[in-house]
Structures are given as C-alpha cells and as structure tokens.
Amino acid sequence: MTGNKDMFIKLDMGVANQVTLGDGKKANVEGRGVIAVNSKANNTKYIHDVLYVPNLTHNLLSVGKLVQRGYSANFDNGECIVTDKKSGTILAKVQMADNKVFPLHMPQKKLALQANVMDESYLWHLRYGHLNQKGLQLLKQKDMVVGLPHIDRNIQVCEGCIYGKMHHLPFPKTSWRAKAPLELVHADIFGPTRNPSLQNKRDALENYSTEVDKLSRKILDFMAKALNFDNDGNVFGEISQAMRMNYYPPCSQSEKVIGIVPHTDATALITILLQLNEIEGLQINKDNKWIAVDPPPDAFIVNIGDILEIMSNGMYRSVMHRAVVNATKERLSIATFVSPSLDREIGPNPRLINSINRAKFKRISMKDYWKGFVDRPLDGRRYLDGVRIVDDDA
Ligand SMILES: O=C(O)CCC(=O)C(=O)O
Numbered sequence: 001m002t003g004n005k006d007m008f009i010k011l012d013m014g015v016a017n018q019v020t021l022g023d024g025k026k027a028n029v030e031g032r033g034v035i036a037v038n039s040k041a042n043n044t045k046y047i048h049d050v051l052y053v054p055n056l057t058h059n060l061l062s063v064g065k066l067v068q069r070g071y072s073a074n075f076d077n078g079e080c081i082v083t084d085k086k087s088g089t090i091l092a093k094v095q096m097a098d099n100k101v102f103p104l105h106m107p108q109k110k111l112a113l114q115a116n117v118m119d120e121s122y123l124w125h126l127r128y129g130h131l132n133q134k135g136l137q138l139l140k141q142k143d144m145v146v147g148l149p150h151i152d153r154n155i156q157v158c159e160g161c162i163y164g165k166m167h168h169l170p171f172p173k174t175s176w177r178a179k180a181p182l183e184l185v186h187a188d189i190f191g192p193t194r195n196p197s198l199q200n201k202r203d204a205l206e207n208y209s210t211e212v213d214k215l216s217r218k219i220l221d222f223m224a225k226a227l228n229f230d231n232d233g234n235v236f237g238e239i240s241q242a243m244r245m246n247y248y249p250p251c252s253q254s255e256k257v258i259g260i261v262p263h264t265d266a267t268a269l270i271t272i273l274l275q276l277n278e279i280e281g282l283q284i285n286k287d288n289k290w291i292a293v294d295p296p297p298d299a300f301i302v303n304i305g306d307i308l309e310i311m312s313n314g315m316y317r318s319v320m321h322r323a324v325v326n327a328t329k330e331r332l333s334i335a336t337f338v339s340p341s342l343d344r345e346i347g348p349n350p351r352l353i354n355s356i357n358r359a360k361f362k363r364i365s366m367k368d369y370w371k372g373f374v375d376r377p378l379d380g381r382r383y384l385d386g387v388r389i390v391d392d393d394a
Pocket residue numbers: 244246260265273281282321322323332333335
C-alpha cells in the first residue's frame with residue numbers, strides 16, 4: 001500500500017475500504033491499482049492490487065500477500081531474501097536497517113518517451129489493408145511493390161483481423177413464440193439427463209447442490225430464530241434452489257467494463273456465493289459507495305435477498321451489489337439462490353406486525369412475484385419497491 005498517487009500507472013478510485021495499521025489506527029483506502037517497478041535486469045515488473053491509502057507516509061509491502069502469491073520471505077542473518085517458489089529465483093535481498101526495518105528499494109518505472117521498432121511485415125500487412133502473409137509473399141515474389149521487404153517470418157497476431165473475422169450465426173427459425181411470462185424459461189442448469197457426465201462433473205455439481213441446500217436450510221433456521229419468527233421448522237415452506245455460474249474474463253481496460261450490473265437478488269431469501277478462484281470482484285454498496293469484498297479463502301459469502309427483506313418486514317435488508325472484472329486474472333463465482341417454492345405466498349411474518357410496526361410489504365403469491373419480476377420494465381429501479389406498501393401517514 002502507498003500514499004503516493006503518482007506511483008500508480010492504473011488506479012481504480014471506485015474502491016473504499018479501511019486498513020488497520022501496526023499502531024492499531026485505521027486508515028482509509030481510496031483506491032486500488034497497479035504500479036510498475038524496474039528490476040535489476042532493467043525489466044519492468046508490475047505489482048498488482050496495490051492499495052492507495054492517502055495518509056500513509058511510507059510504502060508498505062505485505063509479507064503475508066507475498067507468501068499468499070507463491071513467494072517466500074526468509075528473514076535471517078540481518079537480511080530478508082524474497083524467492084519465487086515456483087522457479088526458485090531470488091527476487092530481492094534486503095538488508096536490515098539500523099532501526100530494524102527492512103527497506104526495499106525498487107526504482108519506479110516512469111516513461112517520458114518510449115521508442116518502439118515496429119515489425120516490418122506487420123506494417124506492410126496494415127499498409128495493404130490487412131493482406132495475409134501469403135498475399136504479401138506473392139507480391140514480393142512477383143516484384144510488384146517497390147520497397148516491399150522479404151516476408152520471411154510470421155506476421156504478428158493482428159487484433160483487427162481477429163475482430164474482422166468474427167461472425168454471428170443466425171438464430172434458428174421457428175414459428176413458435178412465447179406469449180405469456182414463464183411460457184419459455186431459460187435455466188442455467190437442467191436435468192436429470194442420461195448422457196454420461198464428463199469426469200463426473202455432474203456428480204460434483206449434484207453433491208455441491210445437496211450440501212449447499214443443507215447449509216442454506218440451517219442458515220435460514222438460525223435466521224428465523226434470530227427474527228423471532230413463529231418457526232415450526234417450516235416457516236419458509238418448501239425451498240427451491242437455482243444456481244448461476246459467473247465467468248468474468250480478464251480485461252486490460254477493466255475500469256471500462258462491468259461484470260454484473262448493480263442489483264439485489266430479487267427472487268432469493270438468501271444467496272450462497274462461492275468465489276471459486278478467490279479473485280476479488282464482488283462489491284457491495286453502502287452509503288452510496290462501492291466497497292470491495294475480500295474473497296475469504298475456503299468460505300462462502302451469504303447475501304440477503306429481497307424475499308427475506310419482505311418476510312422480515314425490512315428488518316433484514318437485501319444488499320445492493322455488483323461484480324467488476326479484473327485487469328489480468330479471470331474470475332469465477334457460483335451464486336446459489338435459495339427461494340420459497342412457487343406455490344407459496346410471501347409477505348411480512350405475522351409475528352413482526354402489530355399496530356405500531358405495520359406491514360411494509362404486500363402479501364403476494366410467489367407465482368405472481370416471479371411473473372412480475374420477469375415482466376418488469378428494465379428501468380434500473382428495484383423490483384422490491386413494487387411490492388412495498390406506501391404509507392399514507394408517512
Ligand atoms: O460474481 C459475484 O461475485 C456476484 C454474482 C451475483 O451477484 C449474482 O450472480 O447474482
């Protein structure tokens with residue numbers, strides 16, 4: 001982490017968080033980004049996920065993070081040796097200073113001007129309207145172009161050609177069209193199927209689904225107790241489960257794209273979220289600020305969904321969240337949405353309602369709730385607000 005904004009070559013200021021310093025004081029994190037440093041061999045190395053903490057007077061490199069990312073830090077004989085465990089390469093030897101700290105000097109990479117030699121064959125590929133290598137070789141062979149060099153090596157991968165060659169297949173023609181909501185449903189998972197599963201992936205998913213189901217029932221049971229629901233163990237009725245697997249490919253201009261737009265989980269009581277490869281991306285909105293949620297190793301994130309907000313009469317608030325993509329690493333998550341089954345009616349739990357605490361939400365069948373949800377206008381407003389009772393006295 002650093003307090004020097006000028007060090008960043010890329011900085012996302014949409015991150016808000018706090019860190020606890022050695023003296024127990026808290027400091028505000030206002031951004032996260034990438035800084036470039038020069039190695040001894042004059043190569044540029046990048047340090048990712050660097051926190052911008054404006055009040056910090058010294059730059060701090062976390063030994064914990066180094067270890068987490070596959071490096072070892074060995075403190076012995078008054079020096080610290082940082083090694084890349086995979087290749088065994090020693091990255092840094094840091095001598096202990098008189099005041100017993102280990103100051104690591106990393107010259108920062110700052111470029112005012114950079115010269116680049118462009119691959120000649122690529123240049124001619126562009127000059128001739130993205131002509132392929134064979135075409136260029138033919139031009140050369142027939143001596144048709146003055147100054148055209150020998151094209152004897154593979155032209156570098158051309159991004160424009162890749163985009164240009166992409167095409168879109170037509171959708172299959174069908175005369176049938178869905179006319180009513182829920183007549184046609186796209187589901188993320190399906191089954192049962194008799195096709196053999198690749199490397200038992202289906203079994204793994206089924207086991208996961210069963211275990212998450214057990215876990216979510218336990219969590220809901222505890223929540224019912226905490227909320228003082230009249231719980232005969234069946235207060236939420238039959239539970240249904242839906243799963244969404246999210247894949248966020250890396251994007252070098254990650255600040256210009258969004259993984260999942262801001263939303264609350266409208267059809268869920270709770271969502272059990274597994275962040276598969278522990279890459280940060282989930283953010284929650286608090287006081288109009290987006291706060292990054294650190295992916296906890298070996299743990300789930302449990303989100304409150306809109307339906308629990310309804311049933312708890314607003315005592316539990318569903319959380320507004322979104323997912324952003326990482327500049328260099330792909331990210332995977334599995335969201336398991338736990339909802340009451342379609343034949344249920346939902347509404348605030350009667351135990352929570354009296355003449356002082358009036359119902360804040362209408363009672364509605366899950367079927368109508370779902371229908372309204374898939375039928376809702378996409379105007380950015382929360383679907384939950386449609387079932388909210390607007391209090392005339394307020
Ligand atoms: O990928 C994530 O962390 C969030 C996914 C999510 O919010 C969703 O699938 O509803």
